[in-house]
Each structure stands twice: as structure tokens, then as C-alpha cells.
Amino acid sequence: MKIKLLDIAHGRSGDKGDAANVGIIAYDDKGYQIIAKHLTVDSVKKHFEGICLGEVERFELPNLRALNFLLHNTLGGGGTVSLKHDAQGKTLAAALLRMEIEVDEI
Amino acid sequence: MKEKIRIASGQGFWGDLIDAPYKQVTAGDIDYLVMDYLAEVTMSILQKQKNKDPKLGYAKDIPPLMERILPICKEKNIKVITNGGGVNPQGCAEEVLKVANKIGLTDLKVAVVLGDNIKDRIDEIIEAGCELNNMETGESIKSVKDKLLSANVYFGAFPIVEALNRGADIVITGRTTDTGLTLAPMIHEFAWSEKDYDLLSAGTVAGHILECGGQASGGNLLADWESVDNLADIGFPIAEAYPDGTFLITKHESLGGKVSYETVSEQLLYEIGDPKDYITPDCVADFTSIKLEDLGNNKVKVYDIKGNAETPSFKVSCSYESGYSASGSLTYSWPKALSKAKAADKILRKRLENLDLHFEEIRTEFIGYDSCHGPLSTKLDENDINEIMLRIAVRSDDYNSVERFGKEIAPLILTGPPSVTGFAGGRPRPSSVVAYWPALIPKNLVQPEVKILEMK
Known part of the structure; x- marks a missing residue:
């Protein structure tokens, strides 16, 4: 079955220079197993195609049931240089939660 | 305790x-x-x-x-x-x-x-062997030294x-x-x-x-x-x-x-x-x-x-002036709000091109449609869209180009697609772009000083 990441996780995003940081937190342990398996560097890079123009870095925080991603070359030069409406990537956590994941059961 | x-x-x-x-x-x-x-x-x-x-x-x-x-x-x-x-x-x-x-x-x-605050100590710090190289590009601070606005440890x-x-x-x-x-x-x-x-x-x-x-x-x-x-x-x-x-x-x-x-x-x-x-x-x-x-x-x-x-280092954050930017917006209503906004963008870009202005970047966004999530946004039928805010932003080293851009927004109301509003507050003015220069400095080159001030 297909689930929306939004239903099993929440998160917050912000800026680190021209990179956006996207933190995703599962609501429970089972959700963490799902995000740890399905949110890979490749799947996140593909999801943000056209938005993240650089490399994706992925970090695990199992203690918080969370993953942290750094999306490099994403904010149009970053902070005050960027011409983007969302120059600080504040809405990108919500953008990642749009992802649909194919799981066996939930 | x-x-x-x-x-x-x-x-x-x-x-x-x-x-x-x-x-x-x-x-x-x-x-x-x-x-x-x-x-x-x-x-x-x-x-x-x-x-x-x-x-x-x-x-x-x-x-x-x-x-x-x-x-x-x-x-x-x-x-x-x-x-x-x-x-x-x-x-x-x-x-x-x-x-x-x-x-x-x-x-x-x-x-x-x-x-x-090390803004006035940059030369001395370079002489001591620390060129405050940019943490992202590795470049020496010498290239922006004359444009520095602030430098703080x-x-x-x-x-x-x-x-x-x-x-x-x-x-x-x-x-x-x-x-x-x-x-x-x-x-x-x-x-x-x-x-x-x-x-x-x-x-x-x-x-x-x-x-x-x-x-x-x-x-x-x-x-x-x-x-x-x-x-x-x-x-x-x-x-x-x-x-x-x-x-x-x-x-x-x-x-x-x-x-x-x-x-x-x-x-x-x-x-x-x-x-x-x-x-x-x-x-x-x-x-x-x-x-x-x-x-x-x-x-x-x-x-x-x-x-x-x-x-062994402190982080340093420097800022320097790096050109100018401005942004302007107009709102288009149903019917065909998105098509109108896209057409207006095309017209504006053509006018800027004809004026032979110079920009490092021109960015167009359709607020209410995809300005936040870009290609991930749900595609909507034109009939389902009530209104779109067209937002255009430019950046350039050339002040005059940015200033002239500001004068080209309002005319779109009378010389572009219909059912348009939302131009208030006058022409967008160029503002200076402040760019950042993150660096590291050995801890022995800076000394915090604590002073106590008391009532007289």
C-alpha cells in the first residue's frame, strides 16, 4: 500500500548558507523504520529534482526517530543573496512530507 | 549551589x-x-x-x-x-x-x-598568518576586504x-x-x-x-x-x-x-x-x-x-556588499490567472531585454501556485485557480539596471494582461545585497574582554 510521509512523520527545515536543512521525525518507532529505509540519499535527491541542485547529505538520529538532510545548492545563493520567495527553505520540510512511500503494511 | x-x-x-x-x-x-x-x-x-x-x-x-x-x-x-x-x-x-x-x-x-568585533583588525590578522579563508570556497578574504561591512568572531x-x-x-x-x-x-x-x-x-x-x-x-x-x-x-x-x-x-x-x-x-x-x-x-x-x-x-x-x-578555532562571520536586488509583484485573478501571470512575466522580460539592462539573475515565481514547492506542487486546472501573485526579483552589480527594473512593474497594469491588481507602495527600490563570508580563526588571535559598568 501507498502511504504519505505526512501521515507518519513531521519535521522542520531551515537554512545553512546555500544549503537547506530538512529534519524529518517519525511519530513512532515503526514510522522510523519506514523513513530510515525509504528516505535515502537517492530518493530524497530524486524527490527534490529541480529544487536541490547539489548533493544530498543524510544523517541518522535514531534517538529522536529522526533523519536530517542537508540539501546543498538549494537556496539560490542563500540567506540575503537569494531571490527566492522562500530564501531560507522554511517550507521544504513540508515539501519532503509530500513524498509517497510504498510499504507492505502499517 | x-x-x-x-x-x-x-x-x-x-x-x-x-x-x-x-x-x-x-x-x-x-x-x-x-x-x-x-x-x-x-x-x-x-x-x-x-x-x-x-x-x-x-x-x-x-x-x-x-x-x-x-x-x-x-x-x-x-x-x-x-x-x-x-x-x-x-x-x-x-x-x-x-x-x-x-x-x-x-x-x-x-x-x-x-x-x-575584528572588522578593524583584518590586516593585522592576515599578517599573523590567518587569511580568514572562506569556509565554502577556500578563497582568501583579501578579495572582499575593501567591501567588508562587518566581521565578528x-x-x-x-x-x-x-x-x-x-x-x-x-x-x-x-x-x-x-x-x-x-x-x-x-x-x-x-x-x-x-x-x-x-x-x-x-x-x-x-x-x-x-x-x-x-x-x-x-x-x-x-x-x-x-x-x-x-x-x-x-x-x-x-x-x-x-x-x-x-x-x-x-x-x-x-x-x-x-x-x-x-x-x-x-x-x-x-x-x-x-x-x-x-x-x-x-x-x-x-x-x-x-x-x-x-x-x-x-x-x-x-x-x-x-x-x-x-x-582550536572560533567561527568568524563577515558580511560584505555584493550588488543590488529588488522585487516586485502583481496579482492576476480568474479567469486564466496563471496564464495571465506567465504572459506578464514574458512581456516584462522582453522589455528588460530591449532596454539592454544587465542582471546576474531574474527570478519569476507564481505565489499561490508553486513558489514554495516548485515542481512538487500539485498541477491545477486553470479553472481551479482563483488568483495568482506574480513575483519577479532581480539581482545585479549594476545599480541602474535594478532601479530601471523597478520602473517597469507598474506599467504592466495598463499595458499587459487584464484583471490585475495589487501594486501598492510605489516602485520597488534597489537594496544592497549583503553577502556572507564564513571563516575560522585560531583562538589565540582573539581575546574576549569582560568589563563591568556600574551606576555612578
């Missing part, structure tokens, strides 16, 4: 809720009020203000705020720590002492932390600890890390060693949770945001800290908002990089060690935090 101390966040950035610090000192008991005023852009704004008037260069909200809260802080023995001194902590402290005098206080010790908690040890009631710093403001009172009250990196990391994590104010107590909460009660009267977060490094995140009961596992965990993930390597001047905290327990009743216990020794 106190059994516990309560440290309250009063401000998450310069421009945050004006009444938040007042509510923190009045709506319940706290021992310390910590206020973070400085974002990277703030330092360059403050430096510009100081260039015009040497008495300025600090967060101007501070003296009037002190007038309101000082009598309460004195009565309840609440100490105030802030980095709102910006590029002129001394000037800020002098104003605070004037305010204290005006409201009839007779004794008040205000400490300032100086030495972080991030100090940690220890200069503030010294100020508190010397009896300061108020500590006003320049560029101190946001986390250092919260860590310092823990070191001071619990006599933590500068080598006990687990404890320093615990205080640093507490600082990270408090540094964005209401973002840890129900603001900007992606998890179940509709469940947050009374955001209109949000209580900013409070860290109730214990000598063993354990702390509770909570808020004043009578105020709104919410403290839960979700509000705290979202803030922990905010603007971090490698979670095992959260570098501050005081220690390197390991966010993968943090344990959270939601105790209910707006209390979250945070414990078991581990960390490692500090690095």
Missing part, C-alpha cells in the same frame, strides 16, 4: 514579539532571562547604523525593554543575558545604566563582553560566565553564540568545569532549544499545529536545569502555546548539519545522544547528553 535554575528565552531574533520577555519575567518564576537578537544579517545592519552614529549599533529595543523589566528583575533577582549589544555592547550598556538611573535604581552592575559561554562570576546583573555581549547565552548561567551556578564536555554539551543543547524562542513552545509546529492552544498569548520556552546536566523544557502555565515531544524534537532538528558534530566555541555536542521524555503537562525531560572537546 542551587538545586536547579530556570532559564527563560525572551527573544528568538531581533524583531520577535516585543512583549515576550516581559511575560517571561512576570508570569512565573525564573532565574535568568536570555535573549538572542543576532542573525547574520543583523550584524551588518547594526554596523551600518553605527557608521552613521557611533552611539548606535545595538538592538535599540533593549533600553525601552529594560525600563519595563528592570524593576521586576531587581525585585525577583532575575539576571538578564543578551547578545543584543551587536557591534556596540558598551553603548548599549551605557543606555541601560541611564534607564536604571531614570527609574530610580541605585545599584546595577552591567557587564559587557568585547573583543568579538563567535564567542562562547565563558566570557559571560566571567561576567556572572564578577556579580553582573545584566550581561550584554556582541557576537556570542545563541547557545552560549543559555549555557553560561549553568556553568556559573553549577560550577561546571570547562573540560566537562558532556555537561557543556547538555547546556548547549538547552541553548539550541531556547534560541528560537516560541519555535520550541508551539510556534511553527508541523506536527498537529492545530492542537496548539492560545498561540496569541504564547509562552516562550523555559529550561529548568539541574547540576547533572538534565533539564526540563517547559513554559509558564498561564501562557499559551505547548511544550511536547514534538515541539522540542522539531526545534532540535532545526538548522543543524551533522548531528554528531554540533560545533560551538565551548564544546562539540552530539545530538545523537540526546534523550527526550514527554512528562505531560508541558514538560519535556532532556537528558543523557554527550559531547566532545572544543575545536
